[in-house]
Amino acid sequence: MEDRMKYLALGALLALAPAGSGDAQQIPTPAPRPQQQEDTPEAVVVVPVNPARVYQAACPALLDGRVTGRIVEPIVDGACGILSPVAVEAVGARGAIAVTGKPVLNCGMATALARIATAADEFARQRFGIGLESLETGSGYACRLRNRAAEGKISEHAFANAIDITAFQLEDGQRVSVEASWPVVRQTENGLEEELVEAIATPFERADDDPARFLADVHGAACSIFSTVLGPDANAAHRSHFHFDLGCHGQDCTYLICE
Numbered sequence: 455m456e457d458r459m460k461y462l463a464l465g466a467l468l469a470l471a472p473a474g475s476g477d478a479q480q481i482p483t484p485a486p487r488p489q490q491q492e493d494t495p496e497a498v499v500v501v502p503v504n505p506a507r508v509y510q511a512a513c514p515a516l517l518d519g520r521v522t523g524r525i526v527e528p529i530v531d532g533a534c535g536i537l538s539p540v541a542v543e544a545v546g547a548r549g550a551i552a553v554t555g556k557p558v559l560n561c562g563m564a565t566a567l568a569r570i571a572t573a574a575d576e577f578a579r580q581r582f583g584i585g586l587e588s589l590e591t592g593s594g595y596a597c598r599l600r601n602r603a604a605e606g607k608i609s610e611h612a613f614a615n616a617i618d619i620t621a622f623q624l625e626d627g628q629r630v631s632v633e634a635s636w637p638v639v640r641q642t643e644n645g646l647e648e649e650l651v652e653a654i655a656t657p658f659e660r661a662d663d664d665p666a667r668f669l670a671d672v673h674g675a676a677c678s679i680f681s682t683v684l685g686p687d688a689n690a691a692h693r694s695h696f697h698f699d700l701g702c703h704g705q706d707c708t709y710l711i712c713e
C-alpha cells in the first residue's frame with residue numbers, strides 16, 4: 455500500500471513540472487558514490503594471473519634509464535630464487551655502458567651496478583682520458599654455494615644479489631682485467647695465500663695511468679656502494695674478478711666487508 459502511495463506522489467510531481475522540462479535529465483539523480491566506497495569488498499575484482507608469476511615489482515632504475523634491460527619471469531628453484539629479476543643489458547645514462555654477461559640481478563643490485571659503472575667510467579676518464587665501453591661480468595644469478603664449494607653457505611648469487619666483474623673495456627678497445635692488472639701484493643710459491651714471499655709496488659707507487667690504479671679506484675668506490683666487496687686480495691677464489699653483493703651482514707645489515 456505504501457509503494458502505491460509513492461507512485462501516486464511521483465506522478466503528481468511530474469504533472470507539476472514546467473513544459474519542456476519533462477525529459478529524464480531534469481529528474482534529480484543521486485549524487486555519485488564517494489570514491490572510497492569503491493574499496494568496499496564487493497567492489498574488488500580479482501583478475502586471474504599466470505600461476506608462474508609469484509610476484510613482480512617494477513624497478514625505478516629501469517624506469518628512469520640508469521639501467522637498460524627488462525623485468526623477466528620470477529625464478530623459483532629450491533632454496534634459490536628471485537621474485538622480480540632484472541635482465542641487465544647495459545647501465546649508465548641511455549645504456550652508455552654495455553654489460554656483456556647480461557646478468558640477471560635484483561633491482562637493488564642492478565641499481566648499484568649502474569652506480570659503480572658510472573664511477574668506473576669517471577675514473578677511466580681521469581686516468582686514461584677515455585670512457586668505459588663495457589663491463590665484462592658473470593651471469594649474476596646462479597643457484598650455488600659460496601665460492602662454488604660443494605658444501606657451506608648459499609651464495610648471494612643464488613638470490614640474484616651479487617655480480618662478478620672480470621674486466622673493464624675502454625672506448626678505444628683497451629681492456630683492463632682484474633686478473634692481469636690487479637696490483638698483486640701477495641705471491642705464493644705453493645698457492646697458499648698466507649705464505650707471503652714477495653711484495654711488489656702498491657698502486658700508489660705507480661704512474662697515474664697505470665691500470666692497477668684504476669682497479670684500485672673501482673675497488674675502493676665499490677666499498678661505499680655494496681655491502682660485500684671481494685677482490686684478489688680476499689682469497690684465491692677471487693684472483694680473477696671482483697665480487698660485489700648486497701648481502702646482509704650484522705644484525706641490521708649495515709656491517710660492510712671490503713677485501
Ligand SMILES: [Zn+2]
Pocket residue numbers: 611616617618696697698
Ligand atoms: Zn661472485
